[in-house]
Amino acid sequence: xxxxxxAVAVIAVIITGLLSLQFVRSSTRDQAxxxxxxxxxxxxxxxxxxSAAELADKASLALGGTQVALVKDGxxxxxxxxxxxxxxxxxxAAGAAVSTTRQGTGGLAMVEARPTQDGTxxxxxxxxxxxxxxxxPVTGRILVALALGLLVAVVGGTLLARLLxxxxxxxxxxxxxxxxxxxxxxxxxxxxxxxxxxxxxLSALDAALTASEGRQREFLLSISHELRTPLxxxxxxxxxxxxxxxxxxxxxxxxxxxxxxxxxxDGFVADLLELxxxxxxxxxxxxxxxxxxxxxxxxxxxWAGRASTIDVTVSASGTASVVTDARRIRxxxxxxxxxxxxxxPAGSTVELSAEVLGHGAGAVVRVHDGGPGLSxxxxxxxxxxxxxRARYRDIRPVGTGLGLSIAARLVERLGGTISVANAAxxxxxxxxxxxxx
Numbered sequence: 001x002x003x004x005x006x007a008v009a010v011i012a013v014i015i016t017g018l019l020s021l022q023f024v025r026s027s028t029r030d031q032a033x034x035x036x037x038x039x040x041x042x043x044x045x046x047x048x049x050x051s052a053a054e055l056a057d058k059a060s061l062a063l064g065g066t067q068v069a070l071v072k073d074g075x076x077x078x079x080x081x082x083x084x085x086x087x088x089x090x091x092x093a094a095g096a097a098v099s100t101t102r103q104g105t106g107g108l109a110m111v112e113a114r115p116t117q118d119g120t121x122x123x124x125x126x127x128x129x130x131x132x133x134x135x136x137p138v139t140g141r142i143l144v145a146l147a148l149g150l151l152v153a154v155v156g157g158t159l160l161a162r163l164l165x166x167x168x169x170x171x172x173x174x175x176x177x178x179x180x181x182x183x184x185x186x187x188x189x190x191x192x193x194x195x196x197x198x199x200x201x202l203s204a205l206d207a208a209l210t211a212s213e214g215r216q217r218e219f220l221l222s223i224s225h226e227l228r229t230p231l232x233x234x235x236x237x238x239x240x241x242x243x244x245x246x247x248x249x250x251x252x253x254x255x256x257x258x259x260x261x262x263x264x265x266d267g268f269v270a271d272l273l274e275l276x277x278x279x280x281x282x283x284x285x286x287x288x289x290x291x292x293x294x295x296x297x298x299x300x301x302x303w304a305g306r307a308s309t310i311d312v313t314v315s316a317s318g319t320a321s322v323v324t325d326a327r328r329i330r331x332x333x334x335x336x337x338x339x340x341x342x343x344x345p346a347g348s349t350v351e352l353s354a355e356v357l358g359h360g361a362g363a364v365v366r367v368h369d370g371g372p373g374l375s376x377x378x379x380x381x382x383x384x385x386x387x388x389r390a391r392y393r394d395i396r397p398v399g400t401g402l403g404l405s406i407a408a409r410l411v412e413r414l415g416g417t418i419s420v421a422n423a424a425x426x427x428x429x430x431x432x433x434x435x436x437x
Contacts (some may be wrong), residue, residue, distance in 0.1 A: 001168075002161035009153030017146040024142065025135050029110075032131045036066065036112045036124055037099060043068075043122045044114035065130040071113070071121035080125035083111045092121040101128075167195045175202055183210045215384060227268055230261035274406055285413060290326045292354040292363055292435075293319030299333045300352055303341070311346035312370070318354035320363035322435050324414055329365075329435075332414075335407045336367040336431050343371030344428075362416075362437040368430045373422040382420045383408035407431075 069078030071092055076084045082104035088111070091098050098113035106127050113123040170188035177185045185206055187199035237254050240246050246254060296316035307314045314337065333352070340350040348370025355364045374382060385405040411418040416435040423430045 001165045002158055005157035005161040006154050009157045010150060013146055013150040013153055016149075017142065020142055020146075021139060024138055025132065028135050028138075029128070029131055032126060032134075033099075033110050033112075036110055036126050039066065040097075040112040040114045040122060040124045043124070044116050065126060067109075067125045067127075069123040069125070071123060072119075076123070078123070080109075080111070080123045082106070083109050083125045084113070084123055088113055088123075098123075164192060164195070167192065167199075171195065171199055171202065174199075178202065178206055178209070183213075227265065230264045233261045234258055272402065274402075285325045285328060287323050287325055289321060290324050290329060291319065291321055292329070292365055293317075295326060295329050295333065296352040296354055296365070299330060299337060303334075303337050303350075307341055307350065310341065310344075312341055312344045313349040314341075314352070315349055316352040320354040320356040320365075322363045322437055324435055328410060328414060332407055332410050332433065333365070333367070335403050335410075336433075339403050339407075340367055340369035340371070340431075344369050345371070348428075357434070357437075360437050362435050365433040365435070366430055367433075368423055368426075369428045371428050373427060373429050374420065379420060379422075383418070411435075 067079035067083075069076055069080035069084060071084065071089065074089065074093075076089075083102040085102065088098050088100070088102070092113055092115050095115050097115070098111065100111050101108055102111045102125070103109075104125070104127075107129055109125045109127040110131070111123065111125050113121055115121045167188045167190035174185045174187055183206060185202075187203050188195075190196055190199070237246070237258055241254075293316070296318070300314045300316040303314050337350060337352070344350055350370065351366075351368040353366045353368075355366070357363060383404050385402060408418050411433055414435060416433055418431065418433050420429055420431050422428075
């Protein structure tokens with residue numbers, strides 16, 4: 001920042017200096033031209049100077065750097081004669097005034113020529129070198145002023161850059177502390193709006209990381225507890241069997257218990273692996289035209305047997321076509337049906353439906369359970385890992401706490417969105433999946 005600020009200041013001062021010198025030079029020449037023209041006008045109207053004899057006596061003189069010449073009968077005499085060519089003579093002969101710049105032995109010169117009353121003409125020439133020498137003192141003063149301006153710009157730019165970079169450096173240090181795992185890191189205060197915005201954004205990131213890591217810790221603690229419970233049962237029965245404490249008549253019952261507990265463990269591990277696959281970059285999605293109505297019908301048929309054991313009906317209706325992954329859609333629907341059956345009481349219905357969105361925008365799939373629905377607080381965190389499970393595990397049957405989180409991540413991978421709301425006026429919750437065409 002310091003180098004850029006100083007470089008900009010130096011470039012600005014140099015450009016300003018060059019332009020100022022050019023403007024001063026141009027202004028001085030314009031002023032000299034004006035004065036030379038006025039002198040020529042005066043000389044051409046004076047009767048005494050209109051006398052050929054008197055002008056001839058003074059023609060070789062240089063008046064304050066201005067050279068004079070007399071034109072009479074096509075003959076030019078005087079110091080300014082070197083700047084008079086055929087074009088100038090022609091225009092003077094026609095009675096026209098001449099204002100031009102001509103090259104002579106002394107270099108370029110401003111030339112002002114005027115015809116007089118007696119048929120002669122007076123010519124004034126002022127070499128540009130003479131004009132430019134008058135600019136030298138002004139140029140020196142401008143260069144001094146520019147040098148002072150450059151010094152002020154460099155010093156001011158350096159101080160300003162350091163003033164701006166200090167809070168940036170402090171903010172970068174705070175970001176590195178966040179990256180190292182530290183939380184609740186104080187951010188530097190600064191009056192600079194952009195840096196203050198950056199500090200505010202990092203503070204928000206800090207808070208979000210703290211909340212996310214807190215949820216992860218709670219989730220892991222919950223999972224650890226749930227994994228430990230079946231493991232404890234398996235280990236207890238295993239030790240009892242090793243010690244010979246199990247009667248042969250109890251082996252069948254104990255075997256069933258061990259199978260049930262290992263199935264619980266398998267469910268947890270399967271959900272954790274599925275969630276890990278969904279988070280991986282190489283998660284595969286094979287897209288093809290899919291008839292959602294057919295997928296819903298297959299899912300309803302597949303779950304009908306399990307649903308009948310708890311006196312719940314699974315129905316499917318509607319039709320819609322999208323380009324997506326049929327296997328992943330079935331996986332999503334199965335997860336939502338399993339969640340719906342868990343909360344639906346006997347005699348209720350789990351309704352599956354598909355609907356086409358207007359203007360070819362895609363399709364909507366809805367899963368409506370017959371459960372008690374969700375509170376406003378539940379709706380806000382329904383797809384967070386393990387939160388609903390931790391809240392209701394002592395109240396009603398719950399799963400691993402990962403099913404809805406897996407569904408949300410799966411829909412995201414398919415390019416869609418998922419939401420949940422309470423059914424009105426009927427009871428239960430409605431999960432709505434929107435898929436692009």
